[in-house]
Amino acid sequence: MPNIGYATDAADQPLAPRTFERPAVGPRDVQIEIAYCGICHSDVHQCRDEWGGDLATNYPCMPGHEIAGTVTAVGDQVTRHAVGDRVGVGCFIWSCRECDACKEGLEQYCESDQGVTFTYNAPDPDTGEVTFGGYSDGIVVDERFVLAIPDAFTLEEAAPLLCAGITTYSPLKYWKAGPGKRVGVAGIGGLGHIAIQIAKGLGAEVVALTRTEEKAGDAKELGADDVLLMSDDGAVEGAAESLDLVLSTIPTAFDVEPYLGLLRRDGTFASVGCLEPLGEGSVNMATLSLGRRKIAGSLVGGLPETQEMLDFCAELGIKPQIKVISADEINDAFDQVNDAAVRYRFVIDADTIRAKAPAA
Numbered sequence: 001m002p003n004i005g006y007a008t009d010a011a012d013q014p015l016a017p018r019t020f021e022r023p024a025v026g027p028r029d030v031q032i033e034i035a036y037c038g039i040c041h042s043d044v045h046q047c048r049d050e051w052g053g054d055l056a057t058n059y060p061c062m063p064g065h066e067i068a069g070t071v072t073a074v075g076d077q078v079t080r081h082a083v084g085d086r087v088g089v090g091c092f093i094w095s096c097r098e099c100d101a102c103k104e105g106l107e108q109y110c111e112s113d114q115g116v117t118f119t120y121n122a123p124d125p126d127t128g129e130v131t132f133g134g135y136s137d138g139i140v141v142d143e144r145f146v147l148a149i150p151d152a153f154t155l156e157e158a159a160p161l162l163c164a165g166i167t168t169y170s171p172l173k174y175w176k177a178g179p180g181k182r183v184g185v186a187g188i189g190g191l192g193h194i195a196i197q198i199a200k201g202l203g204a205e206v207v208a209l210t211r212t213e214e215k216a217g218d219a220k221e222l223g224a225d226d227v228l229l230m231s232d233d234g235a236v237e238g239a240a241e242s243l244d245l246v247l248s249t250i251p252t253a254f255d256v257e258p259y260l261g262l263l264r265r266d267g268t269f270a271s272v273g274c275l276e277p278l279g280e281g282s283v284n285m286a287t288l289s290l291g292r293r294k295i296a297g298s299l300v301g302g303l304p305e306t307q308e309m310l311d312f313c314a315e316l317g318i319k320p321q322i323k324v325i326s327a328d329e330i331n332d333a334f335d336q337v338n339d340a341a342v343r344y345r346f347v348i349d350a351d352t353i354r355a356k357a358p359a360a
């Protein structure tokens with residue numbers, strides 16, 4: 001039986017049902033029946049080819065890297081997962097596992113010629129064909145790139161953590177968000193609403209940074225100690241040099257300068273949402289030099305840290321706020337993600353994708 005998924009053929013085309021074939025289950029592979037897949041802002045960027053360069057889109061593009069489901073078959077050398085296990089797949093499905101980055105558990109920065117293989121829109125290391133992601137009925141993945149989902153989560157709750165959770169957890173840990181640290185979370189969306197909870201869970205004092213007044217209440221409910229309205233110049237000035245770390249989840253180019261001014265000496269502005277040039281004149285190097293401040297980036301997180309994040313969130317009761325949608329609603333959901341109108345993560349019910357399979 002062929003697989004079924006949702007893909008787009010061009011930047012200006014909607015996603016539509018498409019049949020295709022997943023590879024056979026190899027000795028180290030796990031076959032997963034997908035139950036849910038989150039909609040990440042990256043999916044919208046990629047389908048609409050909004051990045052270009054190294055991240056240009058290969059069509060057809062079948063997105064989805066917040067995958068949760070159940071194991072339905074395993075290869076004969078598989079030891080980590082068994083049929084019936086609840087599992088997840090995040091942003092990548094292969095890396096060399098031999099380079100320094102891979103050995104450190106930082107597979108996302110794999111230094112091999114092939115580099116890390118993203119879950120969708122990347123050449124498959126075995127076949128060379130472009131990978132298809134989780135907007136589909138099932139997927140076959142090397143067991144080492146499959147995460148165990150803790151019992152504390154339903155599968156639909158777990159799905160967004162596979163990208164939004166680890167993308168924020170990893171930099172918060174790396175830049176030592178914790179007791180005694182004041183951390184700003186910029187952008188209260190799919191990533192930001194989880195980042196607030198994780199930063200708080202790590203023990204930091206959390207300030208939500210938003211331009212949207214209506215999100216202030218949400219941020220407080222999610223655990224933020226304070227909300228700074230970035231559209232209020234006076235408030236921004238009053239908050240100068242008050243943060244040790246700003247984690248930015250803002251997904252498009254923006255003026256970074258006001259955020260840099262919020263940093264204390266030696267503070268770091270870390271971006272995880274934006275994968276494009278910030279634009280000329282957006283950063284005054286003096287702002288960095290005068291406080292030994294840093295601008296940094298971070299990409300998702302490695303496999304050991306992703307499992308650690310899942311277990312951490314399970315233990316602390318950290319969950320995304322989700323809205324489950326059907327396959328027919330994907331294109332409308334893309335528009336809402338683009339307009340930052342979602343509160344806070346759409347999750348596709350994969351049964352509604354399965355229902356689109358042509359009758360045999």
Ligand code: ZN
Nearest residue numbers: 040042163164
């Ligand atoms: Zn993502």
Ligand code: ZN
Nearest residue numbers: 096099102110
């Ligand atoms: Zn590697």
